[in-house]
Amino acid sequence: MSKSEIAQIRPKSIGTSIPRREDPGLLTGRARYIADIVLPDMLHIAILRSPVAHGRIRHIDVAAAQAMPGVELVWTGQDCVARCPGITSSLEQAGFAVTVQPLLAHDEICFVGEGIAVVVAHSRAQAEDALERIDVDIEELPVVTDALTAVDGADLANAAVASNMIYHSNRVTDPVDEAFASAALTVEGRFKTPRVNASPMETRGFVASHDWTSAALTCWSATQMPSFIKTMIAIFLQFPEQNLEVITPAVGGGFGQKAHLHPEELLVCMLSIELGRPVSWIEDRQENLFRAPQAKQQLNEMALAVDNDGRFLALRDRVTTDSGAYNSLPWTPLVEGHAGILVATDPYRISALSAESLSVATNKCPIGAYRGVGFSAPTLAREVLIDRAARKLGLSPFEIRRRNVIRQEDFPYQTRAGMMIREGSFLETVDRLEAMVGYEDFRKRQQEARKEGRLLGLGISIFSEISGIGTRALNFLDYPLTSHDTATVRVEPTGKVTVTTGIVTSGQGHPTTLAQIAADAFGIPVEDVTILAGSTHHAVGFGTVASRSAVFGAGTIGRAAEIVRGRMRAVAARLLQATSDEIEMAQGLVHVRDDPGRGMPFAAVAGAAYFAEATHPEDFDPALEATAAFDPSDIVLANGGHAVIVEIDLETCMARVEKMYAVEDCGRMINPMIVEGQIRGGMAQGVGMTLLEELIHDDRGQLTTSTFQDYLLPTSRDIPDIEISHLETPSSLVPGGIKGMGESAMISTPAAVAGAVNDALACFDVAIEQFPASPQRIFEALSEAAVLDGASLPN
Amino acid sequence: MRRADEDQKMGVVATVNGRERRFEVLPRVSLADSLREELGLYGVRVGCEHGVCGACTIIVDDLPVRSCLMLGVQADGKTIRTVESLGGGKELHPLQQAFQRHHALQCGFCTSGILATAQALLEENPCPTRDEVREVLSGNICRCTGYQTIVDAIMDYAACAQANDTAFDAGAGESAT
Ligand code: FES
Numbered sequence: 001m002s003k004s005e006i007a008q009i010r011p012k013s014i015g016t017s018i019p020r021r022e023d024p025g026l027l028t029g030r031a032r033y034i035a036d037i038v039l040p041d042m043l044h045i046a047i048l049r050s051p052v053a054h055g056r057i058r059h060i061d062v063a064a065a066q067a068m069p070g071v072e073l074v075w076t077g078q079d080c081v082a083r084c085p086g087i088t089s090s091l092e093q094a095g096f097a098v099t100v101q102p103l104l105a106h107d108e109i110c111f112v113g114e115g116i117a118v119v120v121a122h123s124r125a126q127a128e129d130a131l132e133r134i135d136v137d138i139e140e141l142p143v144v145t146d147a148l149t150a151v152d153g154a155d156l157a158n159a160a161v162a163s164n165m166i167y168h169s170n171r172v173t174d175p176v177d178e179a180f181a182s183a184a185l186t187v188e189g190r191f192k193t194p195r196v197n198a199s200p201m202e203t204r205g206f207v208a209s210h211d212w213t214s215a216a217l218t219c220w221s222a223t224q225m226p227s228f229i230k231t232m233i234a235i236f237l238q239f240p241e242q243n244l245e246v247i248t249p250a251v252g253g254g255f256g257q258k259a260h261l262h263p264e265e266l267l268v269c270m271l272s273i274e275l276g277r278p279v280s281w282i283e284d285r286q287e288n289l290f291r292a293p294q295a296k297q298q299l300n301e302m303a304l305a306v307d308n309d310g311r312f313l314a315l316r317d318r319v320t321t322d323s324g325a326y327n328s329l330p331w332t333p334l335v336e337g338h339a340g341i342l343v344a345t346d347p348y349r350i351s352a353l354s355a356e357s358l359s360v361a362t363n364k365c366p367i368g369a370y371r372g373v374g375f376s377a378p379t380l381a382r383e384v385l386i387d388r389a390a391r392k393l394g395l396s397p398f399e400i401r402r403r404n405v406i407r408q409e410d411f412p413y414q415t416r417a418g419m420m421i422r423e424g425s426f427l428e429t430v431d432r433l434e435a436m437v438g439y440e441d442f443r444k445r446q447q448e449a450r451k452e453g454r455l456l457g458l459g460i461s462i463f464s465e466i467s468g469i470g471t472r473a474l475n476f477l478d479y480p481l482t483s484h485d486t487a488t489v490r491v492e493p494t495g496k497v498t499v500t501t502g503i504v505t506s507g508q509g510h511p512t513t514l515a516q517i518a519a520d521a522f523g524i525p526v527e528d529v530t531i532l533a534g535s536t537h538h539a540v541g542f543g544t545v546a547s548r549s550a551v552f553g554a555g556t557i558g559r560a561a562e563i564v565r566g567r568m569r570a571v572a573a574r575l576l577q578a579t580s581d582e583i584e585m586a587q588g589l590v591h592v593r594d595d596p597g598r599g600m601p602f603a604a605v606a607g608a609a610y611f612a613e614a615t616h617p618e619d620f621d622p623a624l625e626a627t628a629a630f631d632p633s634d635i636v637l638a639n640g641g642h643a644v645i646v647e648i649d650l651e652t653c654m655a656r657v658e659k660m661y662a663v664e665d666c667g668r669m670i671n672p673m674i675v676e677g678q679i680r681g682g683m684a685q686g687v688g689m690t691l692l693e694e695l696i697h698d699d700r701g702q703l704t705t706s707t708f709q710d711y712l713l714p715t716s717r718d719i720p721d722i723e724i725s726h727l728e729t730p731s732s733l734v735p736g737g738i739k740g741m742g743e744s745a746m747i748s749t750p751a752a753v754a755g756a757v758n759d760a761l762a763c764f765d766v767a768i769e770q771f772p773a774s775p776q777r778i779f780e781a782l783s784e785a786a787v788l789d790g791a792s793l794p795n
Numbered sequence: 796m797r798r799a800d801e802d803q804k805m806g807v808v809a810t811v812n813g814r815e816r817r818f819e820v821l822p823r824v825s826l827a828d829s830l831r832e833e834l835g836l837y838g839v840r841v842g843c844e845h846g847v848c849g850a851c852t853i854i855v856d857d858l859p860v861r862s863c864l865m866l867g868v869q870a871d872g873k874t875i876r877t878v879e880s881l882g883g884g885k886e887l888h889p890l891q892q893a894f895q896r897h898h899a900l901q902c903g904f905c906t907s908g909i910l911a912t913a914q915a916l917l918e919e920n921p922c923p924t925r926d927e928v929r930e931v932l933s934g935n936i937c938r939c940t941g942y943q944t945i946v947d948a949i950m951d952y953a954a955c956a957q958a959n960d961t962a963f964d965a966g967a968g969e970s971a972t
């Protein structure tokens with residue numbers, strides 16, 4: 001049977017907003033996060049982090065640190081490299097520059113915050129005290145901070161990356177010159193998205209406990225990818241995988257940042273093995289801002305050719321991703337610009353695309369995944385350009401999109417990058433958003449406001465999202481990876497159901513939504529299902545990343561349940577004197593189709609399989625337990641759009657979001673309340689990235705925004721109430737018609753916010769292309785238009 | 796006066812979640828860490844340790860306080876309430892129920908602090924406006940929810956409490972954890 005087989009699930013609990021079963025533990029403080037894992041005899045570490053962005057360690061002396069109270073062990077990079085050379089991150093692509101990130105630098109240091117030495121002590125405070133006694137002599141090397149000039153520059157950010165070029169790609173290079181030459185209108189811009197930090201409220205952390213008597217290494221990780229981490233520990237530390245367990249406690253948000261193998265994780269394992277005691281690493285916020293994978297920083301030099309009717313003719317994009325000093329694992333910087341150019345045209349019919357992506361090494365923290373990764377930046381550039389074209393042609397931003405989105409009659413539509421779009425509700429999204437916003441009224445209100453000296457702006461964005469990323473999607477994005485999950489479903493003798501899954505949660509509600517899926521697979525109440533997750537002993541999964549858990553949960557549980565259902569049907573058929581094909585399961589009953597009177601309780605059939613051999617058909621396999629894998633047969637696409645209204649205060653030059661709207665089509669929703677939660681949270685992050693958040697490095701590579709006082713996250717005053725509307729185009733590739741959607745709001749909200757700021761400024765004929773649109777940048781734009789000297793606003 | 800010796804633990808006596816507790820703590824340890832490590836109140840979350848995120852918010856003498864900015868020794872003689880005092884029995888406190896009903900939490904890491912902030916607000920102002928709630932909440936960062944459902948939950952709770960004529964009953968389900 002194929003791993004992409006679509007099992008039958010009859011939605012009943014699916015589609016309802018049942019409250020989350022994990023909430024009581026979280027609401028009462030009983031849930032245990034990584035920092036709450038306390039083991040007898042446990043030691044704590046602190047890591048000495050490089051104060052310089054590029055250098056070479058001349059000499060390091062740890063003797064004084066070693067002698068400090070409570071210190072058990074101090075290691076330098078030399079101690080580490082003898083045991084593990086580091087995290088090798090490569091992709092089987094010609095021209096891809098492989099990097100090896102040492103767990104602690106032993107020679108070359110490539111960014112501020114890179115680990116140099118580690119102290120293990122009885123408390124974190126003692127370990128930090130000892131750090132201060134470590135004496136390091138670093139020879140400083142030239143620092144590369146600007147990705148744009150790095151390629152031709154003489155200085156290398158990392159000696160392993162020639163010309164600072166990690167990967168240069170140009171998979172789609174249609175001849176577009178003619179289209180641009182003949183176009184009625186060309187709009188173009190240089191769009192800079194900021195370097196940001198996903199900033200989950202819980203920082204990263206890892207605990208390892210090695211027991212030599214059993215040879216077991218038990219780890220606790222605040223991770224989104226426990227199975228992956230487990231296998232990487234086995235490979236990089238050559239540790240027997242059968243003796244390894246990675247447990248995921250409650251995780252305080254991840255958003256992609258916790259979907260990597262971090263050097264600290266391997267380090268903590270090595271220390272626990274070395275010392276034979278549990279070792280804990282709990283990152284502090286400053287470390288997180290310095291060292292946790294950063295995200296999104298890139299330049300999109302994009303141009304769109306448009307004809308007189310506002311139809312898109314061709315798109316050109318050149319992306320430079322500021323990748324940092326090493327490739328993160330597993331994503332590498334290709335997850336930004338390279339993935340981005342392959343989805344740059346997504347919801348629109350654009351028949352010619354020419355795009356290239358440069359992933360450039362700099363002396364900064366490695367870039368990695370953060371919600372909407374790959375999509376956010378090109379979507380922002382494209383949508384702002386579309387608004388600009390609409391203004392020039394005198395079209396409404398809705399109308400120009402209506403004229404260009406992929407329509408029903410276009411399906412299947414193959415994008416120039418090669419993605420097949422089989423379904424979606426792009427046109428309906430535009431119409432729905434327009435109605436929600438009340439476009440005509442908004443323009444009137446905008447005019448009125450201008451008379452009062454207030455600047456309003458409207459931005460909209462239409463997106464499609466590669467959700468439920470499996471092997472096909474990864475291969476499309478040039479990742480030579482295989483990605484399926486498994487689940488095990490067991491019907492207990494009393495008719496209750498236990499599901500073991502590799503899917504872990506960092507707030508997305510899987511203990512609840514997966515139970516809804518399993519309940520509907522058997523036609524039983526959701527209370528009768530338990531979801532076991534959080535240990536790699538349970539099942540295999542690629543991770544809670546890339547909006548994939550709903551898809552893989554439905555796929556794996558559906559397929560495993562189908563196997564068990566077949567066996568229960570065989571027993572029931574015998575008991576009810578019918579054929580297996582006629583047997584159905586619904587409302588806690590197993591009955592003959594169309595004849596619920598000829599039926600028996602689900603639990604009775606389970607009991608018969610376990611305890612009454614006389615009821616078994618010949619050659620019956622009584623295991624009411626099955627494991628199955630799932631990997632969708634093709635890319636699962638969700639879609640939708642966002643609209644944002646901002647007001648710019650002319651006094652403070654601050655842009656404030658007044659109202660936000662979302663249209664989401666993720667097929668059939670498992671739990672609408674949870675879907676809406678994902679939208680609201682993602683939209684808030686989108687506002688952060690576009691108006692507030694920016695990791696700023698000076699030209700020495702020093703991070704100048706290293707606390708939450710400088711790195712500004714959106715608060716309850718920055719995010720207004722959000723209006724949400726749903727469309728439903730069920731997936732034909734996933735049981736129940738389900739699609740993923742967790743990333744969607746971060747794919748397209750930044751574009752809508754950026755569009756709104758530019759709409760507000762358009763009356764002065766100025767634009768902002770560098771984000772976040774901070775008061776400083778808005779001030780500069782307004783100064784350019786000379787509006788700040790009290791002149792009245794144009795009508 | 797006792798001398799605050801760097802590595803000498805000091806004794807603290809405080810009323811914590813309705814019970815008198817005595818513990819010893821180094822003078823440099825924050826109140827957040829003291830409550831977690833000395834009293835096992837792991838519901839106190841630490842998100843930034845510099846007073847910005849609000850995750851560590853608890854109630855000290857009826858005021859919301861960032862426990863990462865206070866030292867453990869400063870708790871001496873104070874009355875402290877942590878999330879463990881809400882709904883500590885066998886069911887959720889109505890405020891917690893409202894949070895669940897409205898999906899006012901996702902990862903839950905900010906939740907202890909937000910409940911404390913809400914609790915302190917409602918004790919002082921039992922029927923706040925939406926704007927007032929948003930204003931008070933702005934000291935607590937939530938990275939998951941976008942805040943709207945948190946405001947919904949607090950408003951809903953306040954409306955119910957109003958209708959049932961019950962002011963904020965902090966003692967409901969109080970435990971001695
Ligand atoms: S941990 Fe206390 S305010 Fe962030």
Ligand code: FES
Binds near residue numbers: 507900901902940
């Ligand atoms: S629920 Fe995750 S930070 Fe608020």
